[in-house]
Amino acid sequence: MTEQLSMMAIFAHPDDEAFGNGGSLAKYAHEGIDIHLVTATLGEAGQVADPDMISTRTLSVLREQELRCACQQYGDINLHLLGYIDGQTAIVPPSTAVYKIVKLLRLHKPQVVISFGPDGIYGHFDHLVIHRWSSAAIKLAAEPDKWLAAGKPYQVQKFYHRVMSQIQIDMMMEIMGRNFVPMDGSIPFPFVGYSPDQITTTIDVSDFAQVKLDGIRCHSSQLSPDLPYLQDDYDHTSDPMFTQETFILAESHVETELPETDLFAGLR
Numbered sequence: 645m646t647e648q649l650s651m652m653a654i655f656a657h658p659d660d661e662a663f664g665n666g667g668s669l670a671k672y673a674h675e676g677i678d679i680h681l682v683t684a685t686l687g688e689a690g691q692v693a694d695p696d697m698i699s700t701r702t703l704s705v706l707r708e709q710e711l712r713c714a715c716q717q718y719g720d721i722n723l724h725l726l727g728y729i730d731g732q733t734a735i736v737p738p739s740t741a742v743y744k745i746v747k748l749l750r751l752h753k754p755q756v757v758i759s760f761g762p763d764g765i766y767g768h769f770d771h772l773v774i775h776r777w778s779s780a781a782i783k784l785a786a787e788p789d790k791w792l793a794a795g796k797p798y799q800v801q802k803f804y805h806r807v808m809s810q811i812q813i814d815m816m817m818e819i820m821g822r823n824f825v826p827m828d829g830s831i832p833f834p835f836v837g838y839s840p841d842q843i844t845t846t847i848d849v850s851d852f853a854q855v856k857l858d859g860i861r862c863h864s865s866q867l868s869p870d871l872p873y874l875q876d877d878y879d880h881t882s883d884p885m886f887t888q889e890t891f892i893l894a895e896s897h898v899e900t901e902l903p904e905t906d907l908f909a910g911l912r
């Protein structure tokens with residue numbers, strides 16, 4: 645097959661791509677696949693590891709630099725910023741945001757799209773919104789009479805929800821002592837974990853564990869330096885976060901045998 649393969653990852657915040665998919669972005673970029681990363685906000689409302697380090701006003705500038713730094717680690721990544729404000733995606737008129745994504749899909753024609761599933765990893769409001777925007781955009785991009793000014797109708801072939809395996813969450817509990825994200829100060833939002841029989845697609849990213857770590861390190865304003873996996877003596881090879889990335893195939897227009905080990909199974 646000579647068609648150029650392309651993948652689009654659609655996420656909410658700078659760093660969403662790093663923890664969940666940094667390895668896959670690097671692996672597929674390394675294979676010469678055209679990679680597009682769409683990031684809806686610049687993480688202006690996210691937690692700051694060291695509040696003295698930066699004022700909120702310049703936080704978005706810093707987070708964009710960090711995101712660009714991460715993209716450079718993964719390889720040749722085309723970054724698209726939607727320009728929304730962190731924490732406020734729920735009040736964006738969906739038609740404007742979905743239109744922007746439809747336009748990107750029709751222009752870049754990714755066969756594979758990855759985004760949040762309905763769980764939003766841990767139910768972050770922006771993640772839930774991005775799930776709805778991505779799902780709607782994939783559907784509308786293919787409709788022959790919809791938004792023709794946004795480009796020619798285009799059908800994405802495979803749509804994946806990026807999910808966490810229960811194994812990853814158990815490991816996190818063991819290493820970090822928690823299995824939730826404190827939202828709005830201190831409200832625990834637990835990570836949603838999936839069992840092996842629910843996960844359709846597991847990508848072995850062990851060859852890209854160092855690149856994934858380098859990408860995560862770029863998001864330094866969001867990281868506490870004492871995190872176990874940032875220490876030099878940490879064994880990344882025994883942490884599933886650095887060896888495999890997990891997905892659920894939510895929609896496919898090609899034949900593929902599940903479970904898969906390649907997001908492009910059935911396309912090459």
Ligand SMILES: [Zn+2]
Pocket residue numbers: 656657660768771
């Ligand atoms: Zn996020």
